[in-house]
Amino acid sequence: MDIFTQQLINGLVLGSIYALVALGYTMVYGILELINFAHGEVTMIGAMVALSVIGVLLGASPDLPGLMVVIAGLLVAIPACMALAFGIEKIAYRPLRKAPRLAPLITAIGVSIILQNVAMLVWGRQYVSFPAILPRGQHEILGAHITDLQIAIVVLSLLSMAGLWLLVEKTRLGRAMRATAQSKEVAELMGVNVDRVISYTFIIGAAIAAIAGVMVSAYYGLAHYYMGFMLGLKAFSAAVLGGIGNIAGAMLGGLLLGVIEALGAGYIGDLTGGFLGSHYQDVFAFLVLILVLVFRPSGLLGERVASRA
Amino acid sequence: MQATRFSISAVIVAMTLALSACGEKTAEGPEVIRIGSVAPLTGPQTHIGKDNENGARLAVDEINAQGLELGGKKVKLELLGEDDQAEPKTATIVAQKLVDAGAVAVIGHLNSGTTIPASKIYHDAGIPQISPSATAVAYTAQGYKTAYRVMANDAQQGKALGQYAVGKMGAKKIAIIDDRTAYGQGLADEFEKAAKAAGGEVVAREFTNDKATDFTAILTSIKGKNPDLVFFGGMDPQGGPMAQQLKRLGLSARLLGGDGLQNVNFLKLAGADAEGVVASSPGLPIDSMPGGPEFRKRFEAKYGVIQVYAPYAYDAVYALVDAMKRANSAEPAKVLAELPKVEIQGVTGPVKFDAKGDTVGGAVTVYEAKGGAWQVLETVK
Numbered sequence: 205m206d207i208f209t210q211q212l213i214n215g216l217v218l219g220s221i222y223a224l225v226a227l228g229y230t231m232v233y234g235i236l237e238l239i240n241f242a243h244g245e246v247t248m249i250g251a252m253v254a255l256s257v258i259g260v261l262l263g264a265s266p267d268l269p270g271l272m273v274v275i276a277g278l279l280v281a282i283p284a285c286m287a288l289a290f291g292i293e294k295i296a297y298r299p300l301r302k303a304p305r306l307a308p309l310i311t312a313i314g315v316s317i318i319l320q321n322v323a324m325l326v327w328g329r330q331y332v333s334f335p336a337i338l339p340r341g342q343h344e345i346l347g348a349h350i351t352d353l354q355i356a357i358v359v360l361s362l363l364s365m366a367g368l369w370l371l372v373e374k375t376r377l378g379r380a381m382r383a384t385a386q387s388k389e390v391a392e393l394m395g396v397n398v399d400r401v402i403s404y405t406f407i408i409g410a411a412i413a414a415i416a417g418v419m420v421s422a423y424y425g426l427a428h429y430y431m432g433f434m435l436g437l438k439a440f441s442a443a444v445l446g447g448i449g450n451i452a453g454a455m456l457g458g459l460l461l462g463v464i465e466a467l468g469a470g471y472i473g474d475l476t477g478g479f480l481g482s483h484y485q486d487v488f489a490f491l492v493l494i495l496v497l498v499f500r501p502s503g504l505l506g507e508r509v510a511s512r513a
Numbered sequence: 514m515q516a517t518r519f520s521i522s523a524v525i526v527a528m529t530l531a532l533s534a535c536g537e538k539t540a541e542g543p544e545v546i547r548i549g550s551v552a553p554l555t556g557p558q559t560h561i562g563k564d565n566e567n568g569a570r571l572a573v574d575e576i577n578a579q580g581l582e583l584g585g586k587k588v589k590l591e592l593l594g595e596d597d598q599a600e601p602k603t604a605t606i607v608a609q610k611l612v613d614a615g616a617v618a619v620i621g622h623l624n625s626g627t628t629i630p631a632s633k634i635y636h637d638a639g640i641p642q643i644s645p646s647a648t649a650v651a652y653t654a655q656g657y658k659t660a661y662r663v664m665a666n667d668a669q670q671g672k673a674l675g676q677y678a679v680g681k682m683g684a685k686k687i688a689i690i691d692d693r694t695a696y697g698q699g700l701a702d703e704f705e706k707a708a709k710a711a712g713g714e715v716v717a718r719e720f721t722n723d724k725a726t727d728f729t730a731i732l733t734s735i736k737g738k739n740p741d742l743v744f745f746g747g748m749d750p751q752g753g754p755m756a757q758q759l760k761r762l763g764l765s766a767r768l769l770g771g772d773g774l775q776n777v778n779f780l781k782l783a784g785a786d787a788e789g790v791v792a793s794s795p796g797l798p799i800d801s802m803p804g805g806p807e808f809r810k811r812f813e814a815k816y817g818v819i820q821v822y823a824p825y826a827y828d829a830v831y832a833l834v835d836a837m838k839r840a841n842s843a844e845p846a847k848v849l850a851e852l853p854k855v856e857i858q859g860v861t862g863p864v865k866f867d868a869k870g871d872t873v874g875g876a877v878t879v880y881e882a883k884g885g886a887w888q889v890l891e892t893v894k
Contacts (some may be wrong), residue, residue: 207737210762214729281891329556331750336784342761349763424726424754426782435722469730473719483720485695 205468206347212463213345217354217423219462220361225439226446226454227368228409234449235385235405237305241312242292244436245319245408248284250417251427252327254281255334262335269502274422281414289410290403298399316436323429331426338422358418364412365455371408372451381405383487385449405414434486447503456504464488518575525529526772536873543587543820548573548833548845549611550826551604551621554596560820562623566594567816568823569620573832575871581834584841589880590834597622601630605837608634616640617843618794620829623822625649625696632660640845642854643833645825648795649695650703653870658849663859664822665795665875667699670771673877673893674708674744674793675698678769681891682791684708688717688735688766690728690755697723700771701746708744716740721751728755732762740766749772752790753782760786768792775887787882791890796861798874798889799824804860828859 225247230242253317254277261273296315300308339350372378384401392398421427421433438461446457469485496503550569552562573592581588593616597604610701611619612634618641628647635642636657644652644662648670652700653660665673678684687708691701691882705715716738719731733754735743743759743766745752752774759768768790770779775792783790799805799819806828812819833848840847859865865873869884880887 207733208734210733211730214733218727220624249690249870274787331753331778331782333778333781336786340785342763344763351761405580420764425757425784426726426750426753428750430724431726466730466733473717473734481718481720482734483722485725485727485730486722 207470210348211466213348213350213354214470215463216459217357217462217465218414219442220358221416221419221423221443221458221460222436222439223455223458224364224412225420225435225496226381226442226458227277227365227451228413229440229443230446230448230451230454231381231405231409233443234451235381236297236301236308236416237307237449239312239448240297240409241436241440242296242310242315242319242407243409243413244432244434244439245316245323245433246289247413247417247420247435248323248427248429249288249412250281250410251421251431252323252332252419252429253284254278254414255329255332255421255427258335258337260335270335271339273337274418277332281418282411285410285414285417286407289406289413293403293406296313298402306401320429320433320499324508327427328427329429330427332421334421334425334427336425339390351451353422354420357423360415360419364415368408368412369451377401377404407414412491420479425512435509438489444493444503445496447505450505453503453505458505461489461492503513523683528705532672543589544563544782545591546588547591547593547614547616549561549593549595549616549619550613551595551597551615551619551627552605553627554594555600555602556598558623561822562596562599564624564816564820564823565621566592567643567812567873568659568826569830570594571812571815571836572823576830576834581837583837583843584749588843593871595621597627597631599624599627601626603633604628605634607631610667611636612640618642618741618844618848619831620645620826620833622647625652628652629655629766631776633655635659637846639849641833641849643829645829650699651695656868657722661832661870662851663825663832663861663864663872664770665868665877666871667696667771669878670704670793670795671700671746672707673702674771674879675704675709675713676711677793677891677893678704678744679708679711679713680740682742682767684713684740686738686740686742687713688720688738688740689715689717690719690735690743690745692721692723692725692745692751694723694747696773697746697748699746700773701744704744704746719746723748725751726754728758729762732758732764735766736762736764742766742877743768745774746769749776749782752779753784753787754792756783757786768834769796780882780885782886783882787885790882791879792882793879793893795875795876795877796825797878797892800880801889801892802861803858808860820868828857828861828864831857831859832864867874 227245228243250294257277257280296311334434380396442457443454448454465488469482472480548565552565554562573590574800595607608631625647628644636659650668691697717735733807770792773796775794782785832855835857836848836851837853878892881890
């Protein structure tokens with residue numbers, strides 16, 4: 205039982221990171237019907253920038269409290285990712301807004317490759333380690349171990365999601381985003397500045413991605429120029445699982461995918477008597493993606509056009 | 514199309530080299546014997562690659578300074594350094610380039626993944642290859658009479674680790690994880706065999722890949738089986754997070770690994786959780802090598818700090834030259850006939866090959882991470 209609880213916790217932590225990244229995919233898709241494949245790389249850049257800031261701060265004065273240093277890193281990474289996403293949208297996607305849908309998709313893949321290579325040039329090909337400066341408290345719940353960091357990840361994720369939901373549902377900008385998602389032309393006629401709304405969508409997604417990036421590197425203790433690729437694919441699967449374009453769906457999809465992966469990798473070996481091993485961990489995400497596409501193409505929560513943003 | 518263009522350019526480069534070689538031969542002075550040295554000289558392993566080349570170069574310079582005579586004629590060794598970028602594809606290109614440039618032997622490559630594909634080219638060309646650092650069993654198991662190495666292979670390392678885990682660390686229930694690469698899987702398989710033979714019980718066999726960072730699921734599953742030791746066959750980018758997650762999940766089992774973990778990067782990535790991790794490395798720590806301290810002095814005077822494998826590259830050159838002296842020729846066929854008889858007292862210890870081309874009695878050293886550094890526990894033969 206404690207093993208099961210532990211796997212559930214493992215899955216929820218992983219899932220809340222997936223959910224955060226998935227939000228970025230789903231928001232952009234909701235408005236532009238564009239799969240922004242560069243989003244995983246924005247997450248990576250967030251982690252890298254934060255790590256650089258942390259490195260500089262620790263180099264200047266090693267006695268600073270760890271939590272403050274990480275928060276400082278995060279506070280630099282968020283605007284850096286926002287600026288990056290703003291630039292990407294302006295340079296790579298906006299000129300292609302009237303082009304066939306395949307064109308921006310290919311541009312997105314191109315941007316993703318460019319960002320990976322730029323990161324490789326700037327930060328090198330090595331794995332960058334995340335200094336062990338965060339509090340290392342540990343708790344036991346029902347025989348399972350959970351650390352302060354894991355609790356922080358889940359709480360921060362839920363707060364970010366709640367914040368985003370409030371923003372979309374309760375603010376003027378949110379209303380403009382929903383209107384744009386329904387129909388760009390009509391929204392424009394109603395006086396919505398569509399270009400600006402689209403920019404905001406990218407920027408908000410990037411801010412959440414930066415948070416996710418810092419979480420991932422703090423959680424695993426490292427960052428790498430290639431880390432955004434797999435994370436992006438998993439998050440994209442999560443978004444599709446929940447119903448792409450649907451914000452609640454992205455959250456549900458992310459959490460679900462994390463739990464499926466943890467339980468799958470944890471039990472497959474024993475259940476199949478060692479015939480299938482835990483190296484199939486990554487397969488679960490994509491198996492789920494395929495099954496959802498076959499049986500419920502619009503995802504678990506479907507795509508309710510009215511609430512997508 | 515790309516590949517053809519590549520090989521065409523490789524051929525052109527080789528022809529140019531060959532032509533310039535002809536020019537030198539007619540000049541006055543000793544005959545020039547070309548020896549290749551291949552290692553990654555660009556990319557993340559640059560520092561280790563350059564280290565190998567410098568080790569070989571030091572040996573070549575010393576031998577030239579002493580003067581080498583083969584078949585009554587004075588000869589001069591020339592080292593051709595090549596970069597394989599740690600890429601199997603590039604490895605075969607530069608291997609062909611060296612063959613075309615008239616190299617009579619090759620010291621290299623550094624990685625198992627590059628050494629193995631390149632070995633076919635050297636075998637087809639009939640020139641001897643001595644790798645200073647490739648440890649995959651498969652390299653010498655292909656039956657090539659041209660493939661040699663001066664370092665203990667993964668089978669020797671896995672065996673030593675298996676015996677050490679059960680015999681010295683007192684492990685009874687063992688969990689094994691590998692990253693499904695040729696290196697990780699090979700090491701883990703050999704470890705499993707030796708641990709079982711020594712009386713250990715393998716309670717879990719789990720797998721991951723060489724890009725993963727999340728091992729909580731498999732570690733939790735392992736935790737349910739209460740092992741007292743977790744063995745990981747893989748590299749430091751996975752080993753670091755694994756060491757952290759092991760502690761985080763409250764496993765009391767110790768982590769044991771091979772040379773993929775026994776490096777500075779692992780200590781950085783695992784942070785405080787590296788404490789108590791045990792890992793091995795083939796060979797001896799430089800200061801315990803018979804000629805180690807003395808070698809360090811000579812090497813550092815010329816090239817700076819030793820990274821890892823320089824002494825092995827150095828010994829590989831001397832082993833090759835020993836075979837040349839026995840053959841009294843640098844002709845590859847004659848040198849190959851003499852290589853099995855080579856017996857020298859190298860910097861790293863006695864160098865002698867068995868019938869497969871593996872080094873005889875290669876030592877494996879076991880280290881423990883203590884206070885942010887690797888401390889020698891013991892050398893196992």
